[in-house]
Amino acid sequence: MYRIVFFLIISFLCFGCNKKEHKTITSLPYYNEPTFTPVFVNKNPELLKTINHTIADFEFLNQDSVVVNQSSIENKIHIANFIFTTCGSICPTMTSHLKTVSDSLKNDDLVFLSYSVTPWIDKPEVLKAYKESQGITNQNWHFLTGSKNDIYNLARQSYYAEEDIGFSKDSTEFLHTEHVLLVDKTKRIRGIYNGTLGLEMNQLIEDIKMLQDEN
Template identity: 30%
Template sequence: MQRVFAIVVAIAMAGSLTFFVFARRQHHDPSTAEDFAHQQAPIPVMWPAPDFSFPAHDGTTVSKTSLSGKPYIANFIFTTCRTVCPLLTAKMVRLQRDLPGADLQFVSFSVDPGNDTVARLFAYQQKWNADEKRWRLLETTEPGLEALAKGFRITAQRTDGGIDAVMHSAVFVLVDGQGIVRGAFDSEDPADFKKLLEKTRALLGNTNAPPQRAERSGEVLFHELSCANCHESNELAPPLGGLIGQRRQLETSLLVTADEAYVKESILAPDAKRVAGFPLRMPSYAGLLTETELNALSVYVSMLPAPAAVAPGTVEVDPVCHMKVRVTESALRLESDGGVTYFCSAWCRDRFKENPDAYRR
């Protein structure tokens, strides 16, 4: 018993030394009549968002005051993250598509101060959703981030190596025009994520019905939903070119042969058949596409040409460090209109991605 207590104390102390807290769902006890009334209200009034003021990717300064007047949805990411952030950003982009209209703002706070400069955040925003004027990505500082984490009740902590440098919450926070937090939603839980959409629409005074819009072609959808951002290099997700007819090993060790039904299922329920070997999860696009759009998108994906592959066993030169790279199935690569470029490491690939022209021969 004493030992258990000692462990609990040790954990509590460790917790207070860092600002490491896992994404906490906010269910506080309704201790006063006022609290109780809020709990019953369709969109609970939670707590005031923290004060902050940070430079944004577009050269502006974004603060609690500058955002006031219109609601915003905030999340927490960093640009070099390879596990959860591409998924979080894909969800952020999805929300931006789902919630058009000028009365809403989107903010992504970087949890990697010092590394995520305004220039890096700008490149990241351009890559994911360049047309979106309502979305701003903010460069933070160590103390600024610490205050932010406390104020939004989220986690952000540097790790000692591993795939990613920072471990952080996957929550999306909804803040109203008065700067009050109205919900913290776990983006990994589809039901909670759906609630975020509904509560935001309710806060904006709209109905919960998705907006009316013309049906989009497979090609437009592929770009609008930033599919290529994860699928462009086989480090994050399997390249999609020439997929139909290929055999895939699933996490369950089963082997499947990709056909159009498999492509559709991957888009709607990606976790049903997860391809082995990728730490990142793919977001589900269920509920976002009409039947015709889903067909158009899966046809488009099924027709993507296989990359003009260099014969396996050949040796290519990494354009960044000039090391020789043996071409194998798992070799790090980037595919573009100009062909396939191979890299010795993710570091070289990321340098190349930031400024390909600097390394072109």
């Protein structure tokens, strides 16, 4: 739905342009609320101040038992998704698709964060085995575990991982989503994608390139 709205807005803007004046979208929108209504600010510093939603501070362990926190993504673009190692449905597909994205964009300023939604099962050694089994060698891809409550709150309140339907849920309700989130260097959400769809992942690659060109 969010991508349909996004392209409808672009189409509307383009329709309003005559042959003498062509306006093109040169920047990704911002998403400031769980409804994922796109907000375009055209790099206006004053308008940018209205985009006040950012990813909250966090601290978890990765597959190597190394602490990963907000400092790990400081001034870096990052991609986030939510998986669990015993998932036999969407998670393997998402991981495979994100591996294609990772392999296409080798960059020290690009970080992948895959949060476990069953952290009581997915201890660091389990996540390490999972990462190896998926053939992932990217050192900037962290599979994270920690407090269930902290992960679920971060997913729903910061990443809007389930959009508005999950915003008011708590950690007693299981989190399972195909969404992949793109977050810029200022920790603002700039894209949401269906991680099970290859075409969406191709779009993610293009959007990451656009973000990298912003700065």
